[in-house]
Structure formats: structure tokens, C-alpha cells
Amino acid sequence: MLKKFYKIGIVPYTVFLLYLMFFGMGRTQYEDNLLTIEPIFSTINFIKGSISWKxxxxxxxxxxxxxxPFGFLGWISxxxxxxxxxxFTFISAIVIVEALQYFSRMGIFEVDDVLLNTFGAFLGFLLKILIEEKCKIVD
Structure with a gap:
């Protein structure tokens, strides 16, 4: 049942996430193409310069x-x-999305986003294994 719900929900979830990445939270098109390629330091600088923990x-x-949720893609393929x-598949896809943000100027190509997003998919993969072991989920 859980796998069936996932298979139905992942497509609209992905569309929603893409909307947020390109148009959500008041995004507007930048005048220039922007990229941040210095891993980790841009996130550290963001945290240091941030106004609030929120x-x-x-x-x-x-x-x-x-x-x-992308760590659960094994339930589909x-x-x-x-x-x-x-x-490999996730990193390839997220780099394409980040590149689209860069070329459309509807976001910034950020290496840290690739790293953090991939870490999220990795955590999802670990969570999927845990759920499968605890709940004995089979197809």
C-alpha cells in the first residue's frame, strides 16, 4: 500500500518541487546568470550572514x-x-535542474544545492531500507 501511494504521489510532488525551484517563494528572473561553485563555503557564509535560524x-x-522522497525511487524502478x-541518476538530474535555473536565470546554479539535495536523497534511501526492514514491505 505504501509503495502504491508513493508511485502515485512522486510525480505531482516532483512537479510541485520544480515549481518551487523556478517560481516559488517570490522568485523573479535575475538580470545575470549566477552560479556558486565553491562547495560548503557558500552555505557557511549564508549561515553566518543569515538574520534568523528560521x-x-x-x-x-x-x-x-x-x-x-527521491531516495525511495527504487520502489518505482x-x-x-x-x-x-x-x-548517479539523482546527481545527473539535479545538475540538469540547477543548469536550467542558471540558463533561465530563474535561480542560481549552486554546487551546495547539489550536495544538500543529494544528501537528502541519500537519507531517503537509508529511510527506505529502514522502512522495508521494519515493515517487511514487498511489492
Missing amino acids: DIIIIVGGNIIMFI LKLNDLKTLL
């Missing part, structure tokens, strides 16, 4: 938590039950 949790935590394959 902003930090929403931005940094959101970049992890919102991508946890058996190939994605392998962590290496899942992460």
Missing part, C-alpha cells in the same frame, strides 16, 4: 528534507534500489 532551517534544511545507481 531562514537557515528553511533554506538549508529544505534543501535536504524536500529531496528525501528496481535499478534504483542500488545506491550507486540511485545517486
Whole structure:
């Protein structure tokens, strides 16, 4: 039952997430193409310069938590039950999305986003394994 709900929900969830990444939270098109390629330091600088913990949790935590469902993609394709394959596929997809943000100027290509989003997918993969073991989920 859980797998069936996931299979139905992941597509609209992905569309919603893409909406947030390109148009949500009052986004407007930048005048220039922007990218941040210095891993980790841009997030540390964001945290240091942030006005509130709420902003930090929403931005940094959101970049992890919102991508946890993608760790469950093995429920849709058996190939994605392998962590290496899942992460390779996920990283490829998220780099394309970040590039689209860059080229459309509807966001910033940020290496930290790729890292945080991938960490979220990894946590989702671990959670999927835990759920499968605890609930004895089979197809």
C-alpha cells in the first residue's frame, strides 16, 4: 500500500518541487546568470550572514528534507534500489535542474544545492531500507 501511494504521489510532488525551484517563494528572473561553485563555503557564509535560524532551517534544511522522497525511487524502478545507481541518476538530474535555473536565470546554479539535495536523497534511501526492514514491505 505504501509503495502504491508513493508511485502515485512522486510525480505531482516532483512537479510541485520544480515549481518551487523556478517560481516559488517570490522568485523573479535575475538580470545575470549566477552560479556558486565553491562547495560548503557558500552555505557557511549564508549561515553566518543569515538574520534568523528560521531562514537557515528553511533554506538549508529544505534543501535536504524536500529531496528525501527521491531516495525511495527504487520502489518505482528496481535499478534504483542500488545506491550507486540511485545517486548517479539523482546527481545527473539535479545538475540538469540547477543548469536550467542558471540558463533561465530563474535561480542560481549552486554546487551546495547539489550536495544538500543529494544528501537528502541519500537519507531517503537509508529511510527506505529502514522502512522495508521494519515493515517487511514487498511489492
